[in-house]
Amino acid sequence: MDFELPEEIRLLRDTVRKFVDRELIPIEMHSMEGPELKPEYKKSLEAKAREMGLWQLDTPAEFGGQGLSLLALAVVWEEVHRSIALPNRGDGVFGPSPRPILLRLPEPMKQKYLYPLLRGEKSAAFAQTEPEAGSDPGRMKTRAVRQGDHYIINGYKRFISHAKGSDFLQLVAATDPEKGSRGGLSVFIVDMDSKGLSIVRENHHMMGDVTYEIALDDVRVPVENLVGEEGQGMREAQSWISRNRVHQATHGLGVTQRCLEMIGKYAQQRVTFGEPLSKRQAVQFAVADLYTKYQTGQLLTHRTAWKVDKGIASRHDAYMCKIFCTELGFEAADRCMQFHGAMGLTDEMPIEAMWRRSRSYLITGGPAEIMRATLAREVFKLYQ
Ligand SMILES: Cc1cc2nc3c(=O)[nH]c(=O)nc-3n(C[C@H](O)[C@H](O)[C@H](O)COP(=O)(O)OP(=O)(O)OC[C@H]3O[C@@H](n4cnc5c(N)ncnc54)[C@H](O)[C@@H]3O)c2cc1C
Structure with a gap:
């Protein structure tokens, strides 16, 4: 090895x-x-x-x-x-x-959407989440109904990043609501300037991100804008998700690396009651634990990425990686903030932004509770 x-x-x-x-x-x-x-x-x-x-x-x-x-x-x-x-x-x-959705489009659709995007002439957003369907996309209410050579789409999407300024959406809609996420959802490419599509609201998040709410009112989409086959929406939408989870894990690792650099320097300079912080056991233990967890998280992430590359990763590998490293990133930012005292709370240092950003990754890309529950089911199977 x-x-x-x-x-x-x-x-x-x-x-x-x-x-x-x-x-x-x-x-x-x-x-x-x-x-x-x-x-x-x-x-x-x-x-x-x-x-x-x-x-x-x-x-x-x-x-x-x-x-x-x-x-x-x-x-x-x-x-x-x-x-x-x-x-x-x-x-x-x-x-x-x-x-990956766009890379698999048929050639005429690639000409229209993929190549302009690669040339920087067009940009895209991904629209799955709805008021009643966040972690549980099976509850999706946005409907796409086929009428001849078009689909008619009605519904409402929220928390959509980059919707404003994008040229088209990669939109998930229910084509068979009874089946929900087990074969009832499909992905469509929908032009932002389609008649009946409008951005109706924006949400400002504590990390600085802005997301948008989108209403779809009898939006007509040609059948060729259906990506893959009808009912394969979850598969299409999820096709990149393990990569995305590894990406989110690396956010935690990057933040932890930077926080260790910052704590390491500051704790050796800052003197209280006659001694630098680095001489205090409370600080030493926290640094030792963070460093150990950082090494662990990095190994787990590299191994998961390597398994994805080899095509042998299960979705549980990505769950473990995402849970461990995103929680680590938040812990590191929190400890870094604590040891920098009031300075850590100001916007003169990057710590508070790292803290806010890291907190958001415990929710987006799959809340930790859901991934833990799914992972636990898999672990119990191993020990029947
Ligand atoms: C900055 C930002 C950008 C986003 N960009 C996009 C985007 O571009 N496109 C898009 O489609 N979506 C986007 N989203 C939406 C994001 O994917 C959802 O917020 C996420 O899926 C969670 O859905 P929800 O917020 O509705 O939470 P819910 O599904 O309502 O869950 C709320 C909480 O309930 C708990 N919970 C839920 N289910 C369970 C369970 N089974 N067991 C135990 N606890 C549970 C968890 O603590 C969870 O955090 C974005 C969100 C943010 C914050």
Whole structure:
């Protein structure tokens, strides 16, 4: 068993680390304008990322990207999440990152949606969540009913990231409500300028993210905009979910790495009652535990990514990885805040933003309770 990362991934990690240390951390306290990266930073960081070979890392090579393995991506993402310079969720500055749904479209649909997205001419949002269907998409009320060569879609979506400014939605709707998430949901590509589609409200979240509520009132969508087969919506929507969970786990790892760097330095400088914080057992134990958990989480994440790359991961691998590392990220940000005292609460340091962002990952991408419950069922099967 070899625990060393392959050399090309180590080199890539060093390059990304340089990018983060030189380009992101210095601007992170003033890089954003609301939920977006300021346009001037976006432009220059994208140019820099291209120059350093950090462009379209996760797009398959046949579509002009680098087609990196998930293991390599996990290493990249962890480094990037050491900084809060980039938006919490979104494409960042490393080029378009299409969902697998789009990569599998038939050629004429690729011409219309995928290639413009890869060229940066179009952007997309993913719309599944509804007021009554969050963690449980089977309760979805948005209906798509076939009429001749069109589907008529009626319903309401909420918490949709990037809906404003996007050109099209990858929308999940019920084609057979009786079957729910077991064969009753389908994915459609829906143009944002379709008649009957409107953004009716926006929600502002504590992490700075903005999401949108979308009403669909008799929206007509051609049958060719159905992705895959009718009833395969959950499979289509979930096809990227293990990757996404690994991505969320790397957020926790990146935050933990940065918090360890910050606690490590500060605890050795800050003196109270005649001794630096680093000499206090309460601080030492917390640092030792965080470091141990960081190493554990990183091993788990690399192993999960490696299993996904080999096609042998179960969804439970990604659950364990996501639960452990997102909870670790929040714990690390919380400890880092505590040891920095009042300074940690100010917006002059990145800690409070890391704390807010990390908290959100305990809810999005699958709440921990649901993943734990599913995981427990699997564990009980092992010990019948
Ligand atoms: C910033 C942000 C961006 C988002 N972007 C998108 C997007 O682009 N597209 C999209 O479709 N959605 C998006 N979402 C929605 C997100 O996916 C949902 O919020 C998530 O699926 C949870 O659904 P919910 O909020 O309705 O919570 P609910 O499903 O109502 O769950 C609420 C809480 O109940 C508990 N719970 C639920 N079920 C169980 C159970 N079985 N056992 C024990 N406890 C349980 C958990 O603690 C959970 O947190 C976004 C959300 C946020 C915050």
